[in-house]
Amino acid sequence: MTYSWLELPAEAVDQAARQLLGWRLTANGVTVRLTEVEAYSGLGEDPASHAHRGVTNRNAVMFGPAGRLYVYQIYGMHFCANIVCGEPGRAAAVLLRAGEVVGGLETARSRRPAARRDADLAAGPAKLMQVLELNRAANDTSVVDGTGPATLSPPDGAAGTIEAGPRVGVTAAHDVPWRFWLAGDPTVSVYRRHTPKRRAVRR
DNA sequence: GGCGGGATATGT
DNA sequence: CATATCCCGCCA
Numbered sequence: 183m184t185y186s187w188l189e190l191p192a193e194a195v196d197q198a199a200r201q202l203l204g205w206r207l208t209a210n211g212v213t214v215r216l217t218e219v220e221a222y223s224g225l226g227e228d229p230a231s232h233a234h235r236g237v238t239n240r241n242a243v244m245f246g247p248a249g250r251l252y253v254y255q256i257y258g259m260h261f262c263a264n265i266v267c268g269e270p271g272r273a274a275a276v277l278l279r280a281g282e283v284v285g286g287l288e289t290a291r292s293r294r295p296a297a298r299r300d301a302d303l304a305a306g307p308a309k310l311m312q313v314l315e316l317n318r319a320a321n322d323t324s325v326v327d328g329t330g331p332a333t334l335s336p337p338d339g340a341a342g343t344i345e346a347g348p349r350v351g352v353t354a355a356h357d358v359p360w361r362f363w364l365a366g367d368p369t370v371s372v373y374r375r376h377t378p379k380r381r382a383v384r385r
Numbered sequence: 386g387g388c389g390g391g392a393t394a395t396g397t
Numbered sequence: 398c399a400t401a402t403c404c405c406g407c408c409a
Contacts, residue, residue: 220402230402240395258392260403277402296405308403351402 185336188248188326192268196221199276199362200344202265204337206284207325209314212293213285214304215337216278218363218370220349222264224273229354233273244273249326253311253318260308261317265325265334279350279361280305282369283313301368342367 187198199221206215222231224244232241232254243252244266252264252275268274281304283290290303290313297303304310311317316332323330343365348356350371363370 222402232402235396238396254402255394256401257403258394258401262402264402279402306403312404349402353401 185326187267190267192224192272192274195223195267195274195276196360196362198267198274199360202276203344203362203364204341206335206337207278207281207314207332208285208335209316209320209332210289211286212283212290212313212315214281214310214313215284216281217367218280218361220277220279220362221360222275222277224268228358230349230352230358231273231275233275241273243322244275246270246322250322250324251316251320251330251332253316253321255318256308261311262307263311263316263320277307278310279307280363280369280371281310282367289313299368303369305369305371 187201190198199219202219203216206213222228224231224233225236228234233244237245240254243250246266247270248267250266252266253261255261262277264275264277266275283300283303287300293313293315294303294309304313314332320331325332325334344362345365346359347361348359349361
């Protein structure tokens with residue numbers, strides 16, 4: 183039952199996201215325990231998803247089998263990773279937003295000198311990638327069969343209380359509460375309402 | 386805490 | 398060509 187999120191259908195990607203909280207992701211000598219994730223659905227229903235308009239070169243991995251990483255570059259300098267969920271062709275995915283460093287602490291600190299507290303080491307999707315030293319080379323690699331640079335392993339104990347809210351940084355579908363985090367965890371980034379850079383007055 | 390700069394692949 | 402699943406450093 184441990185890898186049950188792998189078997190969930192695409193329409194249950196929010197359940198997959200909830201299940202992934204507490205799991206450990208290990209890569210390049212550092213392990214993080216996932217504390218914050220977001221679910222993204224595929225075609226039609228979810229305008230915030232990269233796969234919303236169908237297959238492109240960038241998002242092709244999302245349409246493949248579950249258990250692989252969809253890594254993309256954003257703002258010209260950061261990388262974010264999603265774990266593909268659901269059956270092939272459906273393009274559901276879970277964005278890894280934050281984690282607690284539970285292994286390789288010194289290495290993680292050296293990779294993120296700007297972090298003032300240990301809780302800030304992986305408190306953001308791109309920060310998470312930095313402590314794990316992952317980039318676009320990790321795109322389309324598996325996290326469940328040991329063939330890729332990153333490996334996902336089940337949590338130690340019970341996951342704890344899960345809270346839900348709107349997703350961060352998306353302009354569309356602000357009302358969909360598909361961001362999930364472990365209640366009270368210090369590594370969860372504070373929610374900031376999406377602020378467009380300098381556009382006509384939003385409402 | 387708020388605000389702006391940074392730097393570029395991607396899709397329209 | 399405007400945008401994007403962001404981070405950091407600087408100012409208050």
